[in-house]
Amino acid sequence: MAAARPQGVRDTTRLTERGERGGGADQASMRRTNLGLILRHLRDHGGQSRARVASETGLSKATLSSLIADLVDRGLVTEGELERGGSVGRPGLTLHVDGRHVAGLGLEINVDFLALTAVDLTGRVLVESTRPLDTAALPVAEVVEAAAELLTRATRSLRARGVRPVAVTVAVPGSIDPAAGRVMFAPNVGWRDVPLVRELTARLGRSAPPVVIENDAKLGAVAEHTLVAASGIDDLVYLTGDVGVGAGIIVEGHVLRGASGFAGEVGHIPLDPAGGACACGRRGCWETMVGLGAFLRLAADEGDPVRDPRRPLEERLGELHARAAGGDDRAVAAVDRVGRDLGVGLSVLVDLFDPRLVVLGGWFAYFRDALVPPLQATLAARALTDSVPHVTASDLGLAAASRGGAHLALGSVFRDPGGIDPPKPSSRPA
Amino acid sequence: MAAARPQGVRDTTRLTERGERGGGADQASMRRTNLGLILRHLRDHGGQSRARVASETGLSKATLSSLIADLVDRGLVTEGELERGGSVGRPGLTLHVDGRHVAGLGLEINVDFLALTAVDLTGRVLVESTRPLDTAALPVAEVVEAAAELLTRATRSLRARGVRPVAVTVAVPGSIDPAAGRVMFAPNVGWRDVPLVRELTARLGRSAPPVVIENDAKLGAVAEHTLVAASGIDDLVYLTGDVGVGAGIIVEGHVLRGASGFAGEVGHIPLDPAGGACACGRRGCWETMVGLGAFLRLAADEGDPVRDPRRPLEERLGELHARAAGGDDRAVAAVDRVGRDLGVGLSVLVDLFDPRLVVLGGWFAYFRDALVPPLQATLAARALTDSVPHVTASDLGLAAASRGGAHLALGSVFRDPGGIDPPKPSSRPA
Numbered sequence: 115m116a117a118a119r120p121q122g123v124r125d126t127t128r129l130t131e132r133g134e135r136g137g138g139a140d141q142a143s144m145r146r147t148n149l150g151l152i153l154r155h156l157r158d159h160g161g162q163s164r165a166r167v168a169s170e171t172g173l174s175k176a177t178l179s180s181l182i183a184d185l186v187d188r189g190l191v192t193e194g195e196l197e198r199g200g201s202v203g204r205p206g207l208t209l210h211v212d213g214r215h216v217a218g219l220g221l222e223i224n225v226d227f228l229a230l231t232a233v234d235l236t237g238r239v240l241v242e243s244t245r246p247l248d249t250a251a252l253p254v255a256e257v258v259e260a261a262a263e264l265l266t267r268a269t270r271s272l273r274a275r276g277v278r279p280v281a282v283t284v285a286v287p288g289s290i291d292p293a294a295g296r297v298m299f300a301p302n303v304g305w306r307d308v309p310l311v312r313e314l315t316a317r318l319g320r321s322a323p324p325v326v327i328e329n330d331a332k333l334g335a336v337a338e339h340t341l342v343a344a345s346g347i348d349d350l351v352y353l354t355g356d357v358g359v360g361a362g363i364i365v366e367g368h369v370l371r372g373a374s375g376f377a378g379e380v381g382h383i384p385l386d387p388a389g390g391a392c393a394c395g396r397r398g399c400w401e402t403m404v405g406l407g408a409f410l411r412l413a414a415d416e417g418d419p420v421r422d423p424r425r426p427l428e429e430r431l432g433e434l435h436a437r438a439a440g441g442d443d444r445a446v447a448a449v450d451r452v453g454r455d456l457g458v459g460l461s462v463l464v465d466l467f468d469p470r471l472v473v474l475g476g477w478f479a480y481f482r483d484a485l486v487p488p489l490q491a492t493l494a495a496r497a498l499t500d501s502v503p504h505v506t507a508s509d510l511g512l513a514a515a516s517r518g519g520a521h522l523a524l525g526s527v528f529r530d531p532g533g534i535d536p537p538k539p540s541s542r543p544a
Numbered sequence: 545m546a547a548a549r550p551q552g553v554r555d556t557t558r559l560t561e562r563g564e565r566g567g568g569a570d571q572a573s574m575r576r577t578n579l580g581l582i583l584r585h586l587r588d589h590g591g592q593s594r595a596r597v598a599s600e601t602g603l604s605k606a607t608l609s610s611l612i613a614d615l616v617d618r619g620l621v622t623e624g625e626l627e628r629g630g631s632v633g634r635p636g637l638t639l640h641v642d643g644r645h646v647a648g649l650g651l652e653i654n655v656d657f658l659a660l661t662a663v664d665l666t667g668r669v670l671v672e673s674t675r676p677l678d679t680a681a682l683p684v685a686e687v688v689e690a691a692a693e694l695l696t697r698a699t700r701s702l703r704a705r706g707v708r709p710v711a712v713t714v715a716v717p718g719s720i721d722p723a724a725g726r727v728m729f730a731p732n733v734g735w736r737d738v739p740l741v742r743e744l745t746a747r748l749g750r751s752a753p754p755v756v757i758e759n760d761a762k763l764g765a766v767a768e769h770t771l772v773a774a775s776g777i778d779d780l781v782y783l784t785g786d787v788g789v790g791a792g793i794i795v796e797g798h799v800l801r802g803a804s805g806f807a808g809e810v811g812h813i814p815l816d817p818a819g820g821a822c823a824c825g826r827r828g829c830w831e832t833m834v835g836l837g838a839f840l841r842l843a844a845d846e847g848d849p850v851r852d853p854r855r856p857l858e859e860r861l862g863e864l865h866a867r868a869a870g871g872d873d874r875a876v877a878a879v880d881r882v883g884r885d886l887g888v889g890l891s892v893l894v895d896l897f898d899p900r901l902v903v904l905g906g907w908f909a910y911f912r913d914a915l916v917p918p919l920q921a922t923l924a925a926r927a928l929t930d931s932v933p934h935v936t937a938s939d940l941g942l943a944a945a946s947r948g949g950a951h952l953a954l955g956s957v958f959r960d961p962g963g964i965d966p967p968k969p970s971s972r973p974a
Contacts, residue, residue: 141600148602170571172578172607174598181602289929298929349803363896365795372898373779374931379895382928384888386817394928458814465809466793466896468802498812498824499719499728501804 146532148173149181153190153211153531161194161208182209189215189278189537190235190527211235216527216534217277219268219323220519222285222330222512223261225250225302226427230264231516232272232279235524237340240277241268244512249303257303258310262317269322279323280534281526283519284310285330287356292375295327301393302357323523330354331475332369332378333518335362337510338473340521343367347470351463352508353380353456354475358401362518363467369522381405383459403455406477412448413437431477438484449484456485457492460505464493468501475508482507576962578603579611583620583641583961591624591638612639619645619708619967620665620957641665646957646964647707649698649753650949652715652760652942653691655680655732660694661946662702662709663954667770670707671698674942679733687733688740692747699752709753710964711956713949714740715760717786722805725757731823732787753953760784761905762799762808763948765792767940768903770951773797777900781893782938783810783886784905788823788831792948793897799952811835813889833885836907843867843878861907868914879914886915887922890935894923898931905938912937 148171155171156162162170168178185191192212213235222229226248232241245264249257261284269279288300295311311325318325335352342350348367354360361380363370370377381401382394389398390408402408406427413434414420420430437445460472478485490505508514527534585601586592592600598608615621622642643665652659656678662671675694679687691714699709718730725741741755748755765782772780778797784790791810793800800807811831812824819828820838832838836857843864844850850860867875890902908915920935938944957964 144600144602168604170574172574172603172611174602174604174607177602177604347803365800366798368796370795370897372931373777373900373933374898374929376929376931377896377898379898379928382895383813383892384815387815388818396926462813462892463896465812466807466893467800468804468807468809470803496826498809499804499806501802501806503803 145181146530148177149184149531150529152178152181153185154528156191156209156211157213157528161210163206163208167209185531187536188531188534190531190534214238215277216524217272217279218520218523218525218527219265219279219282220285220333220516220521220523221261221265221282222333222515222519223249223257223303224285224287224330224512224515227512228261228264229512229516230268231513231520232268232277233517233520233524234277235527239517239520240272240275242513242517254305254308255313258313258317262314265314265318265322278537281323281523282325283333283522284314284325284327285333285515285519286310286327287330287360289376289379290327290329292326292328292371295325297327326523328519328522329360329362329375329378330515331360332362332371333516333522334360334475334508334510334514335364335473336369336518336522337514338475338508338518339364339367339369340518342471349467349469350471350473351460351467351469351503352473352475353460353463353478354508354514355404355406355478356476357407358405359459360476361463363463363469365467380459380463383462385458400455400459404452404459409448409452409477410434412451413445427477431480435481438481446484449481450488452481453485453488454492457489457496460489461493461496464503465498469503472503472505473508474505475510475514479507479509479511575611576960578607579614579961580959582608582611583615584958586621586639586641587643587958591640593636593638597639615961617966618961618964620961620964644668645707646954647702647709648950648953648955648957649695649709649712650715650763650946650951650953651691651695651712652763652945652949653679653687653733654715654717654760654942654945657942658691658694659942659946660698661943661950662698662707663947663950664707665954665957669947669950670702670705672943672947684735684738685743688743688747692744695744695748695752708967711753711953712755713763713952714744714755714757715763715945715949716740716757717760717790719806719809720757720759722756722758722801725755727757756953758949758952759790759792759805759808760945761790762792762801763946763952764790764905764938764940764944765794765903766799766948766952767944768905768938768948769794769797769799770948772901779897779899780901780903781890781897781899781933782903782905783890783893783908784938784944785834785836785908786906787837788835789889790906791893793893793899795897810889810893813892815888830885830889834882834889839878839882839907840864842881843875857907861910865911868911876914879911880918882911883915883918884922887919887926890919891923891926894933895928899933902933902935903938904935905940905944909937909939909941 191209193207193209217232217234217240220231227244228247229244233239247260272279286297286300287302289298291298297305297308297310299306310327314325331354334354338352350364352362358381361378363378382399384398385400386398390402391397392399392402410421420433434445438449486505494502621639623637623639647662647664647670650661657674658677659674663669677690702709716727716730717732719728721728727735727738727740729736740757744755761784768782780794782792788811791808793808812829815830816828820832821827822829822832840851850863864875868879916935924932
């Protein structure tokens, strides 16, 4: 289970600080820990000789030898000639992370498309593609079949290029039970209690990489975090406009999941007992103010073509965008109102999470220029401290969740390389 | 800085999963990492021979020797005779964590008391004391002086017993800047922008352990987590009733701090635009419904003695508790109403954090029997998933925050034993 929470032995003294290597460890788990240690050491320090790795990690020669042989077997490390870079003396052999031959895959299943991204261990995007699919109108089995096809084609093409896909994260727009591999409820595609991991795995066959599922907004947050982590931003809120409003929250560099994987549900924050009726049966939930339906009702009368559900959403949003840009009073006021109401709800998330950055995704990103100013003003006016986050919009478009899924899949390689099977002789890269 | 976030080298491939040993590491930081590794290994596996530690950790003999000498120098590990426990053969020497000679300290500064707790590395509470002090009425300098006295007396008495205090966490009821060691704003004690760490350190002298500060509700959450972590509960919300309402949130075993240390501010969730006026200038914030003032207004008319601010709060709450227990309509209705409104606000925290447990502290804990049923019913009615947390009340009383502070202080020992100075010859335990 690549994306599941690491199952380290419990920290029996119940400390509450980060930065510890997993609590207790017997010899077998210590070996896996050390496998990851060496791989991360090589990642962070470039190529190094065996002698240098031994001296810097403090591991014994015998242990190191055996661990390196294991990493080479798994196709994660190669031994090659030192780049001399001006130094004197004879060139020696150095160990390198073999990042180009291993990839993580992310697949998003959304209302009207599938998206697939593959990223290799060096962070390079190898594949990024979308395929229109009216998932909401199709039976679950057909959608799963299409997803499996896309994955199979991608894994084949990667393997043909000498790249081994090691794990897949599937993004779903709904609440999921990651441990059980089930989609609990994904209203926009009309799914309820779908054992997606089982269904997909059955279609992918035995040679396929392991599959986990995750909520699409959480994976969008992961993708945005990969873009800013190098700037030291490890606390962010990703907020995506959909039929409702979804969120993925990064806390100290890690996506927030909660005890059962349901964390980050922001749509039903009760902001006004006298507010509009919500699909959940209550009134004044945040999504009755900033969801797509609310926005369309604010922006146009009922007969207006932008409210015609039979027209493609992108077209209707494009039209509204043009109206707002052209100064149409009603469209301008609607965007402004949604921007301010986004600010009210976001102020709750800012008080609770104290993020450094807020990223808008989905249709919010499309209206970024007009939404961000009223949003940021509301946030500043409601701030309890000077710590007001920067607000920006996503540039990842439809690929946000699949990109995040690919990165999450790769995380398992560095965390626990012992969980990555060695390549089959036939698929070993040349 | 015991409680500050570990300063590991950045994870340059921007992964977003837990369980990795800190990113890159040069030889010096690898040495510190390995010090912690051995100490935690001994903690989790009891006494072990050098040979066994070498074989299980994979560290070379030379590295291990040097690391163990360092841990012994720092007074964290001792080498003693093996308890044979029925096994045959001659007894050998084994390494042990020397938990009884090292303590973490927590000190709480609150409105009408100071509290101090010392906990040793084995988790035993060595000191737990409170001292009444009208901090809100005294100048900051006098409170700091009293806190320093309490700390000095405790460290002296611990040292006399052969116990070395290694770090202090000071709990303050307000928003703090942990990095700067400043209290930003603590309205209940009337503090604004107090450089508390500097002031305390100046009074404690050079031989004192390092001091960090943290918000009291965050430390209360840490203390509650130490009590349930062994049951596998690593996601909890601690909610404390005060003049307002404070929260400490544990996410995957770690206290939530946010980018600037301000996370967990729950009092001003805007639940009703038509609600009562809040001290923050807006209307309908959660604390206008569940704060102490709201409760007293709901429970009794203005002239009622329980609303007389000159009487001790504990006495007034005791009287209200007796009235509610005796079936007084007004008191019963007030507790029921606060319980339901606690449920409304808590439903937001449940949606966002998906905790396994909610713990009530402060005066909420005092009314636990009457508050929990309406609270739990509201939470269940508002739940979006089946994942409804258990709700309970704290038994730690006034010691919650200082207990949490002591545990947090100890965290630094296992995380980074290299940051713990060796004992001075005079204070070395016999």
